[in-house]
Every structure is written in structure tokens, then in C-alpha cells.
Amino acid sequence: MSKYWSDVVHKLTPYMPGEQPKVDNLVKLNTNENPYGPSPNVIEVLKLEAAESLRLYPDPNSDALKAAIAEVHHLNSNQVFVGNGSDEVLAHVFHALLKHSRPLLFPDITYSFYPVYCGLYDIEYQTIPLAEDFTINVEDYDQPNGGIIFPNPNAPTGIALALDKIEKLLKANTQSVVVIDEAYVDFGTESAVGLINHYPNLLVTHTLSKARSLAGLRVGYALGSPDLIEALIRVKDSFNSYPIDRFASAGAIAAMQDVEYFNETRKKVIATRDLLTKLLRKLGFEVLPSGANFIFARQMSKGGAELTALLRQKNIIVRHFKVPARIEPYIRITIGTDEQSKILIDGLVEILK
Amino acid sequence: MSKYWSDVVHKLTPYMPGEQPKVDNLVKLNTNENPYGPSPNVIEVLKLEAAESLRLYPDPNSDALKAAIAEVHHLNSNQVFVGNGSDEVLAHVFHALLKHSRPLLFPDITYSFYPVYCGLYDIEYQTIPLAEDFTINVEDYDQPNGGIIFPNPNAPTGIALALDKIEKLLKANTQSVVVIDEAYVDFGTESAVGLINHYPNLLVTHTLSKARSLAGLRVGYALGSPDLIEALIRVKDSFNSYPIDRFASAGAIAAMQDVEYFNETRKKVIATRDLLTKLLRKLGFEVLPSGANFIFARQMSKGGAELTALLRQKNIIVRHFKVPARIEPYIRITIGTDEQSKILIDGLVEILK
Numbered sequence: 001m002s003k004y005w006s007d008v009v010h011k012l013t014p015y016m017p018g019e020q021p022k023v024d025n026l027v028k029l030n031t032n033e034n035p036y037g038p039s040p041n042v043i044e045v046l047k048l049e050a051a052e053s054l055r056l057y058p059d060p061n062s063d064a065l066k067a068a069i070a071e072v073h074h075l076n077s078n079q080v081f082v083g084n085g086s087d088e089v090l091a092h093v094f095h096a097l098l099k100h101s102r103p104l105l106f107p108d109i110t111y112s113f114y115p116v117y118c119g120l121y122d123i124e125y126q127t128i129p130l131a132e133d134f135t136i137n138v139e140d141y142d143q144p145n146g147g148i149i150f151p152n153p154n155a156p157t158g159i160a161l162a163l164d165k166i167e168k169l170l171k172a173n174t175q176s177v178v179v180i181d182e183a184y185v186d187f188g189t190e191s192a193v194g195l196i197n198h199y200p201n202l203l204v205t206h207t208l209s210k211a212r213s214l215a216g217l218r219v220g221y222a223l224g225s226p227d228l229i230e231a232l233i234r235v236k237d238s239f240n241s242y243p244i245d246r247f248a249s250a251g252a253i254a255a256m257q258d259v260e261y262f263n264e265t266r267k268k269v270i271a272t273r274d275l276l277t278k279l280l281r282k283l284g285f286e287v288l289p290s291g292a293n294f295i296f297a298r299q300m301s302k303g304g305a306e307l308t309a310l311l312r313q314k315n316i317i318v319r320h321f322k323v324p325a326r327i328e329p330y331i332r333i334t335i336g337t338d339e340q341s342k343i344l345i346d347g348l349v350e351i352l353k
Numbered sequence: 354m355s356k357y358w359s360d361v362v363h364k365l366t367p368y369m370p371g372e373q374p375k376v377d378n379l380v381k382l383n384t385n386e387n388p389y390g391p392s393p394n395v396i397e398v399l400k401l402e403a404a405e406s407l408r409l410y411p412d413p414n415s416d417a418l419k420a421a422i423a424e425v426h427h428l429n430s431n432q433v434f435v436g437n438g439s440d441e442v443l444a445h446v447f448h449a450l451l452k453h454s455r456p457l458l459f460p461d462i463t464y465s466f467y468p469v470y471c472g473l474y475d476i477e478y479q480t481i482p483l484a485e486d487f488t489i490n491v492e493d494y495d496q497p498n499g500g501i502i503f504p505n506p507n508a509p510t511g512i513a514l515a516l517d518k519i520e521k522l523l524k525a526n527t528q529s530v531v532v533i534d535e536a537y538v539d540f541g542t543e544s545a546v547g548l549i550n551h552y553p554n555l556l557v558t559h560t561l562s563k564a565r566s567l568a569g570l571r572v573g574y575a576l577g578s579p580d581l582i583e584a585l586i587r588v589k590d591s592f593n594s595y596p597i598d599r600f601a602s603a604g605a606i607a608a609m610q611d612v613e614y615f616n617e618t619r620k621k622v623i624a625t626r627d628l629l630t631k632l633l634r635k636l637g638f639e640v641l642p643s644g645a646n647f648i649f650a651r652q653m654s655k656g657g658a659e660l661t662a663l664l665r666q667k668n669i670i671v672r673h674f675k676v677p678a679r680i681e682p683y684i685r686i687t688i689g690t691d692e693q694s695k696i697l698i699d700g701l702v703e704i705l706k
Binding site for chain 2: 014028175200235
């Protein structure tokens with residue numbers, strides 16, 4: 001508390017990201033990073049960027065990056081907005097498109113950054129409870145609102161919502177913006193990007209931190225009608241002219257263009273996920289169906305906090321959410337390599353015996 | 354205009370950065386970039402960052418970078434805040450520290466991003482006219498305020514304010530935050546950083562885009578009391594957990610540590626500035642005294658817009674500001690190499706003959 005702080009600062013409850021430990025030799029399955037590195041093409045172009053040209057500002061509009069993203073998604077560049085990670089993109093989305101007189105709607109169990117953004121920008125919101133099986137029922141969103149946002153697949157459950165349900169939601173909500181946060185979509189969930197040309201109020205956000213394995217580079221983007229994108233550009237140009245540095249731009253372009261590597265590695269992650277799910281179920285875990293690169297699971301003999309602590313003693317880090325109470329028994333496990341799955345399973349066998 | 358936009362978007366007048374042309378062979382003296390590349394040590398460490406480890410998130414707190422910055426300035430790490438360029442740092446400063454019931458004060462002629470931030474965060478402000486010679490008179494700020502901000506040296510004039518005047522301002526304004534934006538301080542202006550341990554309401558912002566020649570990497574920072582820094586961290590952690598990517602962190606650390614290269618190149622820029630000033634005065638230019646890596650000058654026989662256009666025809670880009678009217682006759686010239694100065698002078702001789 002300080003007389004120098006703006007009022008909003010006193011009221012903030014900042015987001016807490018998963019731990020980024022500074023020691024090695026951990027089986028790090030807590031922040032949904034990709035176990036495989038980025039495409040070799042990405043590494044190659046990034047080395048070229050380490051050059052005298054760093055004295056110059058990057059392109060403030062990131063035109064080349066927007067073009068590369070647009071091409072992958074069969075859209076035009078004016079349907080693309082880019083930012084310093086999808087968290088920055090989401091921040092601008094909340095500020096530019098989701099602050100209205102009616103409340104923003106999102107699930108009671110979802111990405112825990114959403115209420116933080118609402119606090120930062122003084123946005124009224126209302127949470128909509130997930131069904132008992134943790135699925136989203138789109139009919140529950142049939143009420144006056146200033147916008148709707150949720151991840152698909154949802155976080156931290158990993159459960160995907162089918163595309164026909166999303167289209168139903170869009171048809172029922174033409175007066176406000178519907179944001180589908182597709183951070184994890186590439187691991188087997190149907191994307192809503194194909195609906196963008198049909199629904200001017202649909203915005204889809206993506207990140208290069210997951211399936212494109214560039215968490216360390218900080219690039220995310222939003223796709224939507226030129227009208228929605230223009231609002232984001234206006235806010236971005238009133239915040240920071242050059243959010244995408246020369247490395248981020250060059251690396252992201254190369255990553256978007258190497259579709260083969262992208263498909264190969266995400267398929268490996270999906271295969272590991274499906275195998276790990278089977279092995280966990282054999283150990284008595286209840287595992288929610290996942291369309292993401294993580295799974296959400298519980299074992300009734302141990303609480304989520306206890307299981308997380310016991311795994312940590314074995315140098316295995318998973319993520320645990322204390323609230324809401326409904327998800328306390330669960331742990332969220334990032335999909336790593338098959339070898340990491342084996343270490344995890346071996347550790348759990350010892351813990352549960 | 355769109356029903357989907359938040360109210361604030363309709364009211365924004367975004368900042369317009371200087372042109373980043375996509376053609377080569379220009380004498381680019383328009384965005385105050387450093388004519389010398391970054392330290393060779395920086396290039397070397399950046400090449401090492403192009404690696405498999407990009408799959409992992411960077412440190413959300415940028416502890417190593419904060420420590421490197423703190424060491425250079427003889428401060429503690431809890432007196433350092435880092436961001437994706439000093440523009441992002443300034444955005445968080447406006448949001449976290451400058452939004453109060455009384456108006457924010459800044460000069461009528463200054464960095465034109467300040468009123469844009471006020472628009473973005475709905476901050477009331479009042480501009481204080483510079484003296485006729487474009488200097489800041491600190492007594493003019495002796496009035497109820499919710500904060501004070503200006504660059505030192507000021508933009509786009511380049512005129513420096515002496516440290517004793519800044520201390521006088523701090524003594525007269527203990528109830529609100531005083532921000533000294535030292536983007537250009539390393540080119541011969543006295544820094545206020547030494548006052549930080551004496552004035553808990555002083556915040557100083559720096560960038561690595563100018564004297565450290567890393568405009569393409571996007572790193573800026575703020576220095577101040579732990580109380581002020583905490584407000585910035587709270588806002589940052591409610592906006593984007595990981596604004597500093599792995600390249601930005603590693604490159605900025607290496608740049609802060611190579612003090613010798615930093616001193617050598619900034620001295621070269623200062624020498625070129627002083628020579629160019631003399632040559633321009635010989636051509637009949639009035640040149641304001643500069644403590645920055647740019648000069649602000651006018652030649653009474655041509656208007657600022659006309660001179661800028663004529664130089665552009667010779668592939669020389671300088672920056673011109675249409676408003677306020679008082680600065681319309683001036684052009685802002687970034688200090689390049691001595692060779693670029695010669696090309697500029699030759700071009701001006703032809704234009705003026």
C-alpha cells in the first residue's frame with residue numbers, strides 16, 4: 001500500500017505462472033512446454049538475427065510475420081494481430097473488445113488469468129459453472145453479456161468443445177465478441193479458425209509457445225474480422241509500437257512455415273498423451289479426456305496437493321490448483337517424452353504402493 | 354467505429370512511430386538508432402540462445418537481467434523493473450503510478466507518446482509550456498498534481514535539464530511520483546539515478562535501444578524505490594508473465610556488462626553530434642543545444658516539412674513534427690556516423706544553394 005500507487009494497483013491480484021525452477025535435472029511437467037525443441041529451421045534463422053542489424057528497430061507492424069500466419073490459416077493479413085506472447089494478446093483483447101456495460105462471461109474453471117485481466121481493466125464479469133463432468137454447456141451462455149471467452153480445449157481440464165457447439169454459441173451471440181482461446185488446439189482439438197469468415201464477432205487466439213515449441217521467444221496472435229483486429233491494433237499502438245523483436249519475428253515466421261515439423265512433433269505429443277492416459281488409468285487415476293498437451297487427473301487415495309508434493313520429492317514437477325474446491329483433488333500433468341512418462345509412472349507406483 | 358469495440362478504443366489517437374522503411378540504401382536519421390552495432394559480446398551470447406532451450410519459458414521475473422542492471426547503477430535488484438522496451442515500461446508506469454485524481458503534468462513539447470498513454474488509461478493531464486528557448490522551468494510544476502513526467506534530455510528538443518533543477522523539483526513534489534525518462538541520457542546528460550536512494554517518489558526510465566544499440570531487441574527498465582517498483586511488478590504480473598524473451602534477457606545482460614564498448618561508442622556519437630552541430634550552424638541553421646543522440650534544428654529559409662521532403666528526395670530521412678506550431682520549422686536529425694553527417698551536409702548544401 002502506497003500513496004504513490006494508482007488505485008487499480010491496490011486491488012490487483014496478479015496471475016501466478018507455474019514455477020520456472022532454476023535447477024536442472026528435474027522432470028518438468030508443470031507449464032505445458034513442448035518436450036521437443038523448435039524446428040531446426042527456426043534455430044538456423046535465429047542465429048542469423050544475432051547481428052549488427054539489432055541496432056535498428058523491428059517493423060512496428062510485423063507485416064512479414066502477419067503474412068506468414070495468414071498464409072497458414074488461409075486468411076488475409078488484416079485478419080491477424082500479433083503480440084509478445086498470447087498473454088499480451090489476451091490483455092489487449094480484454095482492454096479493446098471485452099469491456100462493456102454488460103458482464104463478460106467465462107467458465108468458473110478456466111485459465112486463471114481471465115479474472116486478473118478483468119481486475120486490471122475494471123471489467124465486470126460473471127462465471128458460468130462447468131457441468132459436473134467439467135464440460136462447457138453453451139446454452140448456459142444464453143444471457144445478456146458484454147462478451148464470452150474460454151479456452152478450447154479448456155484449461156486446466158484439457159476437455160475440448162466440439163465445433164458445432166461453438167457455432168451454436170456464435171449464432172446465439174451476435175451482439176458481443178466471442179473469444180476462443182486456442183492455445184492448446186493443435187493437440188487434437190477442432191479449431192474455430194474456419195468460422196472466422198462467417199462470424200464477424202469471433203476472435204480466435206493462438207500461441208507459438210506450445211505446439212510450435214517457442215515458449216522462450218514470446219509470440220502469440222489473434223485471428224478475426226478486420227474490424228476486431230483494428231481495435232487490437234489501436235490499443236497496441238497506444239501501448240508499445242514495437243512489441244515483436246527481431247528474433248521473435250524471424251523465429252516465428254520460420255516456425256509457421258515448417259508445417260511438416262509442426263505436424264510431426266504434435267503427433268508425437270498426442271501419442272505420448274494417449275499412452276500416459278492408459279497407464280495412469282491402470283494406476284487407478286481418473287483422467288479427464290484431453291485435447292491438449294496436458295492431462296488433468298486424480299487418484300482418490302491422495303489429495304492433489306499431497307500428490308504434487310510427493311512427486312516433487314522425486315524431482316518431478318506437476319501443477320496443482322488449490323481453487324476452486326472442485327478441482328483440488330486433481331493434478332495437471334504436462335505431456336513430455338515417453339521417457340518422462342515412464343519416470344512419472346515409476347514415481348507414482350512407488351508413491352501409491 | 355464498431356459495436357464490438359470497448360469505449361476506450363473509439364477515443365484513442367495511437368502513437369505514430371518514425372518510419373521504418375523497407376528499402377535499403379537510405380541514410381536513415383529518423384528514429385534515433387545508434388549508428389554502431391551492439392557490443393560483439395552481445396552478438397556472441399545471442400548466437401548461443403538460438404537453441405533447443407527455446408521450448409522453455411524464460412524466467413518470468415528476469416532476475417539475472419535485473420541483477421546486471423542493478424550492478425551497473427549501484428542499486429539493488431528490488432529497485433529495478435524491466436520491460437519489453439521502455440515504451441512498455443512507460444505504459445505500465447502510467448497505469449500503475451500516474452493515474453490519480455489530480456492531473457498529471459508534462460511539457461507541452463515532449464515525447465508524444467505521453468498523451469497517448471493518458472488516453473489509454475483515462476488519465477487526466479495538463480501540459481506545462483516550455484520557456485521560449487524550449488527549456489523546462491521547474492517552478493512551473495509547483496502546483497497540485499498527480500505526477501510529473503518528462504524526458505531528460507527532452508524530446509524532440511534534445512535539451513538537458515541540470516541535476517540541481519531536478520532535485521529542486523523532487524523537493525517541491527514529495528506527494529506524487531516524478532518520472533525522469535532518461536532514454537537519451539547517455540549522450541552527455543547528467544543522470545538522476547544517483548538521487549533514487551534519497552527520493553522515494555523518483556522513478557527513472559532507461560532503454561537499451563539507444564546508447565546500447567539494441568533497438569531490435571526491445572528492452573527497457575525503470576529504477577526507483579522498492580515501493581514504486583512493486584506497483585510496476587503488480588501491473589506487469591496482471592498483464593503478461595513473461596515479457597522478456599530469452600534473447601532479450603541474454604543480450605541485455607551482455608550489453609549492460611560491456612561498459613567499455615558502451616563508453617567508446619557513445620563518445621563517438623557525441624563527437625559526431627558536436628561536429629555536425631558546427632557544420633549545420635555554418636549553413637545558417639539554428640541548432641538547439643543537445644544532450645542526446647539527435648539534434649533539433651531549423652533553417653529559416655525553408656519550413657520543416659519542406660526540408661524533410663527535399664532530404665527524402667536525396668534518400669536522407671529525418672523526422673518532422675507538424676505540431677505544436679512552435680516546432681513546425683524544426684527537423685530532428687539522428688546522429689549517425691561522420692560519413693552520414695557528410696552526406697547530410699552535402700545534401701543540405703545542394704538544397705539551400
